[in-house]
Each structure stands twice: as C-alpha cells, then as structure tokens.
Amino acid sequence: MAWGDIVVGLDIGTTKVAVLVGKVDPDGMLNIIGIGTSPSKGLRKGVVVDIDSTVKSIREAVDKAQRMAGIEIRSVYMGVTGGHISSLSNRGVVAVAREDREITAEDVARVLEAARVIGVPPDREIIHVLPREFIVDGYDGIRDPVGMVGIRLEVEAQIITGSMTSLQNLLRSVEKAGLEVDDVVLNPLASGEAVLLPAERDLGVVVADIGGGTVDVAAFYEGSLCYASVIPVGGEFITSDIAVGLRTPLATAEEIKLEHGCALSDLARDDLFFKVGSVGGQESREVSQKILAGIIEPRVQEILEMVGREIEASGYEKMIPGGVVLTGGSSALKGLGELASRQFGFPVRVGTPADAGGLGDMASSGSFATSLGILRYAARDIVSGRTGQDGTISGMVGSILKYVRNWFRDLF
Ligand SMILES: Nc1ncnc2c1ncn2[C@@H]1O[C@H](COP(=O)(O)OP(=O)(O)OP(=O)(O)O)[C@@H](O)[C@H]1O
Numbered sequence: 001m002a003w004g005d006i007v008v009g010l011d012i013g014t015t016k017v018a019v020l021v022g023k024v025d026p027d028g029m030l031n032i033i034g035i036g037t038s039p040s041k042g043l044r045k046g047v048v049v050d051i052d053s054t055v056k057s058i059r060e061a062v063d064k065a066q067r068m069a070g071i072e073i074r075s076v077y078m079g080v081t082g083g084h085i086s087s088l089s090n091r092g093v094v095a096v097a098r099e100d101r102e103i104t105a106e107d108v109a110r111v112l113e114a115a116r117v118i119g120v121p122p123d124r125e126i127i128h129v130l131p132r133e134f135i136v137d138g139y140d141g142i143r144d145p146v147g148m149v150g151i152r153l154e155v156e157a158q159i160i161t162g163s164m165t166s167l168q169n170l171l172r173s174v175e176k177a178g179l180e181v182d183d184v185v186l187n188p189l190a191s192g193e194a195v196l197l198p199a200e201r202d203l204g205v206v207v208a209d210i211g212g213g214t215v216d217v218a219a220f221y222e223g224s225l226c227y228a229s230v231i232p233v234g235g236e237f238i239t240s241d242i243a244v245g246l247r248t249p250l251a252t253a254e255e256i257k258l259e260h261g262c263a264l265s266d267l268a269r270d271d272l273f274f275k276v277g278s279v280g281g282q283e284s285r286e287v288s289q290k291i292l293a294g295i296i297e298p299r300v301q302e303i304l305e306m307v308g309r310e311i312e313a314s315g316y317e318k319m320i321p322g323g324v325v326l327t328g329g330s331s332a333l334k335g336l337g338e339l340a341s342r343q344f345g346f347p348v349r350v351g352t353p354a355d356a357g358g359l360g361d362m363a364s365s366g367s368f369a370t371s372l373g374i375l376r377y378a379a380r381d382i383v384s385g386r387t388g389q390d391g392t393i394s395g396m397v398g399s400i401l402k403y404v405r406n407w408f409r410d411l412f
C-alpha cells in the first residue's frame, strides 16, 4: 500500500472474498487491524465468470474491512488461482558486472530477468519468477549471492504462469471496484506462507489449500517453492454430492455438511441422527451421520487422489519428509486429516494460520490462509523496502503487472 506501513491482502475465492488489512511495525511485526468478508458469487473454480457480481463482492468485503480498520483502502495485493496456473523451472546465466567481481543486487535482478526468457505462449503471462537457488562459478545451493565474489552467476528459478484472459478478468474486477493492484501473489504460495513452519519448508513439504472450488497445491524444498498447481475441485463438490444423495436443497446440504459432516465412515456415528428437509420442503427425514459420511468419503478420497497425483507430478514425492499440510475452509471437515494420512502414507497435519495477529477465531480458520499469506508477502515487501524499482523479484512482478495492466487498458 502506498502510505507508510499499511498493507492490504485481497483473496477473491470461489465461496468468499476476504480482505485483511495489516499494519507493519517498524520492527517488522505484522498486526491485523481490519478484516472483511463477503459471499462470492461471480467465480467458478477460482476463475471470474461474472465481473459485476465479483465487483460487488469485492466492494462489500473492502467496505467492511475499511470500516473496521478506520482507513480508506486504495490499493491491494491480490491473490491469483485457477486451473490455468502452471509452473516450470528454468535457468538463467549472466556474467558478474563489477570489475572487482562482487555480486550486486543488480546482477541478481539481471539473472532473474535472464531466467524469464522462456517460450511462453502468447495467451499466457508470467506471474512469478521465484529463485530456488543461485549458483556462483559452479558452486550451487546459494540462497543470497549478493556480496559474494564470482565471475558467473546462475539461477535455478521456478516460473509460474497463468492465462492472460483469467488474469485480465481478475484485474478488471478489482479495478472496477475502485482499487489499484500493488502486486499479484500466487494463492498456493500465499497459503504456504501462512501455514507452513520454516523447518517444514526447509525439509520438504506440500501444502494443499482445499477451498470451495479449487485446491491450491504447492511443494516447498530447501526453503523455496519448487512446484505449484491448482486443481479445480473443492468443498462445493462435497456439498452438491450431499444435496443429490439426500435429495435436499444445496443450502441445506451445506448446513448439514458444516454441522454433521465427516470424511471418514469409521469415525462417524450411526446413533447420531439429524433432520433433512426435502427439495419440495414438505416431509423431513432422519438421517444418520454414518450415512452422511458414506456420501462424503468417496468424494474426499477422489479430491485427495488428485492431490496425490499432483505430488507425483511435482517430482518431489520422495523429498517431502515434512509431509502434507492441509488448510483452506474444507480442511475443517472432521476426519479429513486421518483419511488423508491413510491415503497418502505421508505424515499429514491440518494447518491454520497460526499467527492471526489478535483477531482471534475469525482470521485463524483455514479459510483465511490465503489472505493472511498474501498479507505476509506484502509485509515482507514493505520491510525489505522493495518499492518495485529496485530490481528484486517483487520489482519484476510489479513491472509484469504494469505490463499486463497497460495491455489491458489498451484493450478496454
Ligand atoms: N467445518 C467445515 N466442514 C466442512 N467444510 C467446511 C467447513 N467450514 C468450511 N467448509 C467449506 O470450505 C469451503 C470454503 O473454503 P474457503 O473459504 O477456503 O474457499 P474459497 O477460498 O472461497 O474458495 P477457493 O479457494 O476454492 O476459490 C466451502 O465449500 C465450505 O463448505
């Protein structure tokens, strides 16, 4: 955000829009001072399909957050997700510029720029260039080469791309809501930022944020992101299975899921009954939690199988002693962690944003993992003084964003 030490994170999800306002202390501590949410109606599987509804949802959430924080929100860091996201790795190489061979921040910016040079189809845009490791004169495994001495600087980077159309519709919605975008952040990266421990990221770990319409998957190894993808399934599928299975309206099915849902038949009780209204609204029946779990379990298994396939596709399945961390709104489903650990054969834990900065229960649910992660990313930007001009990664994302924005202004 432009003024001082206030940052705003915007997560436009399939089921809700979440806005978090944070204040960054001089010592770098992030405190949440505002939160706003609204039901999201204009998205399907993480992608904007109705701009007007999305604009309305964004405005509603932003208005709530600014009332609570007592500030006016003008610009935001925005999350991006959807099945169109893909990730690939690439290498960049440059010669160190200074005569005394000391590596500077400009060399790092140049080598990251070199890694960006990759054949991206014209309908796709690079969202992030994330360095995995730097290599100086053949010595690998370097995290920060600035200040070191060398002749040849290389980077192994993860390149995240997304569909131009999806990004533009997202940007258009935010701009129509009267906001500027400071930067875009990949949702799986943000969720990892919010719920993973640094030790897990060093060891190797996968985070899966199971939301309403998407599962954001990211693998981390040696501290950095090494794979990311988005699967277009989520909690809404579970709800619609319940609606069909129990012949009840979607809204009732959602209530039943939240109150009595269980992902594991073994854990469900056959002596716990609840009433189910029919679609016509006349008669109501009694159904046991066991029967409900019988409907939920196969769908959750299917979602977890898809996550398992992504872990395989990442090529890191042998390098994640940290196991799998589940978050997102749907990770609150009873029995999910247990089912996942049986299915994956990896250690599994359910993670929520541990440090929600004093807003208590509201922002500590897995539903806020993405927005909190976006906020942390933004706060780090502020703390490291990255203004978008200094040639750092964020600076580059900023310039990509300016490019997308200009491109987009030209179009409309
Ligand atoms: N206690 C619970 N048990 C089961 N499901 C839950 C529970 N609480 C929330 N959910 C589900 O979580 C989903 C919403 O999660 P979340 O807020 O992370 O999604 P989103 O960010 O809006 O969507 P997405 O990330 O997929 O675009 C809904 O499908 C909701 O039914």
Ligand SMILES: [Mg+2]
Residues within 6 Å of the ligand: 013, 014, 209, 211, 212, 328, 370
């Ligand atoms: Mg989400």
